[in-house]
Amino acid sequence: MGDVRGGGESGEARPELAEDLAEVSDFFRALGKQIELLRERAGMTQKELGSQVGYTEAMIGSVERGKRTPQPELLDAADELLNAGGLLSIAKDDVQQAKAKARVRHPAWFRDFAGLEAEAVELHEYSSLVIPGLLQTEDHARSLYGMRQPLLSEEVIEIRVAARMARQEVLTRWPRAIFSWVIDESRPPPGGRPAVHPGPLPVPGEKSEAFSLPACYVRPVRA
Incomplete structure (x- = not known):
């Protein structure tokens, strides 16, 4: 998801x-x-x-x-x-x-999932179009919200970015949960914004260099 x-x-x-x-x-x-x-x-x-x-x-x-x-x-x-x-x-x-x-910072359709995510003991996700929210940097998340249609106000964008970054605390809580992601190999999209696009992902089987945390695995899939 x-x-x-x-x-x-x-x-x-x-x-x-x-x-x-x-x-x-x-x-x-x-x-x-x-x-x-x-x-x-x-x-x-x-x-x-x-x-x-x-x-x-x-x-x-x-x-x-x-x-x-x-x-x-x-x-x-x-x-x-x-x-x-x-x-x-x-x-x-x-x-x-x-x-x-702060839970109200999430859009209404996402709040139930955010609550489940915060309490999960395992989360396994496949994403072919976007970098999952738990792996996004602040600049990358802000760029995505800035391109959203219809346009969001600057205030709402900052609220959404802060909420997305706050979700990542689940990666460092104790006891540790297990996370894995299968995503398309990262590359600058045509007409995209290379400055905020994530760099190359680790080879399959390696832990994400973005977090260097135990029990967090990213498996890129080449097109």
Whole structure:
């Protein structure tokens, strides 16, 4: 099952939800800045912190920018490593509440699947037309939403991109789930945007270089 881009606007964020969504985004950005400040005070790089908490350097960067939701295990581990004195651990309940509120960021037709995906113990997907959402970079997702018809507003695009990036937290949760994807070999499409198109995928059987995580496998199929 791949990500589907619907044609209507009925599933987009309603105006009355905009304030709540802005509050959620602001909260995650503020929490990310706190983690960044504490990390820098401790004299650690993103790579060094990530290696000790089971995250990649890119993932720590996404958390610090407020693009990726920090898991409770990360907050506890970072609190201890960075000598935060409980400043990060105490935010766990607030993070869970923000995550519940943020679920409305997904289009209505996708919310049930997003809920199942977040709780899955295994997910196996075949996609012949697009890179699956869990493998997309932020720039690639933004490019796809920017080409959607009918056009989306910049506000809705940013909400959708943030929601798609937040889905990827399932890749680092504990206990680990098993993920595998079978997709067409990546190549710049005719008339596409090479700057945001993913690079070559690993050869069949290798783990995705994008994540370097256990139990995540990408198997490209040559045309």
